[in-house]
Amino acid sequence: MGNKVIFIDVDGTLVNYENVLPDSAVEAIRMARNNGHKVYICTGRSEAEVYQNIWDIGLDGMIGGNGTYIKSGDEVVFHQVISKEESKHIVDWLHAKGLEFYLESNSGLYASEHFEEVGLQTIQEYTNRKGRDGSQVTVRTIFPEMIFGADLYRDDLNKVSFILKSYNDYLEAVKEFPNLKVGTWGGAGETALFGDVGVKSIDKGKAVDMLLEHIGASIEDTFAFGDAKIDIPMFEKCAVGVAVASGGDEIKAMADYVTDAVDDDGIYNAFKHFGLI
Known part of the structure; x- marks a missing residue:
């Protein structure tokens, strides 16, 4: 071979x-x-x-x-990263919607103010759906080097993941960010747990x-x-x-x-x- x-x-x-x-x-x-x-x-x-x-x-x-x-x-x-202007727009929009999120860059994963506590149930549900016991996982075991309390306005973002309160949050994100690629993960359609926003094409x-x-x-x-x-x-x-x-x-x-x-x-x-x- x-x-x-x-x-x-x-x-x-x-x-x-x-x-x-x-x-x-x-x-x-x-x-x-x-x-x-x-x-x-x-x-x-x-x-x-x-x-x-x-x-x-x-x-x-x-x-x-x-x-x-x-x-x-x-x-x-x-x-190819999301522009600084687009990154600020994403952060401001998620804050206005009351949605917790984390920013994904090569320098670190940066959590929003209440991501750890709000994300616990979501991360556990995600693990359960994949056929594992999620009862013992935490945000810090899944993301052991996540950074808390940092400046959330950044110019080095590859993408942003956010917790969906409903599927409509994803649909609204698609409309809000037409020049970016908006998707979901952690389930299909209405069962999705997370939305994400990244570079298009x-x-x-x-x-x-x-x-x-x-x-x-x-x-x-x-x-x-x-x-x-x-x-x-x-x-x-x-x-x-x-x-x-x-x-x-x-x-x-x-x-x-x-x-x-x-x-x-x-x-x-x-x-x-x-x-x-």
Whole structure:
């Protein structure tokens, strides 16, 4: 087998919804890289939310912010942030609506004034929906390096996530920010728990294209691993799409292969199945 380029989503794919990284996934990635393959995480997280235990696996780089940030080795290939004016507009609008939020940048995750207490129930519900026991998780266990009490007017934002009081909050955000990409996560439609606002006209698939061009690799040599709808552009772009069994129905329906759940050695077993290790 020739050298491949492997893109792995983080939440729900590389780690479970309690942020646990299986030893088998670490072993698989290290073995694959020893075999000459390149491995990048491809995630909605900003670099500040990629904690040291993930970098310690050994990676070739990352796509972050759902495509707004690309790093290969120590080189930043691409980075597009929300403008300072747009960022202020988002913060002011969320404050006026009484919605708690956190700002996502490579320098840190910055929480709104009452995000920790308001977000507790939401984070627990999100964990429950993913088939895990959310009763013991807290905002600080899910976001261990979140920054509280900082200035919320920033010029380095990749995206902003906010807690939905109702689905109508998302619909109003779509109208309020026509020049930005507004989405939801933590459920589909009326069951969504969070809204998010980010850079328009960029996604994981487009970022894969840019990274491959930078490193001189071919689409024919790519694998994508994911668990959710946000990973679909990555699956559409890459030669082989692998969904974890613990993922959503939409991503599993379009996958070329469905591996075991995160906690059942899904990454390791898929790498073995495809001869990457």
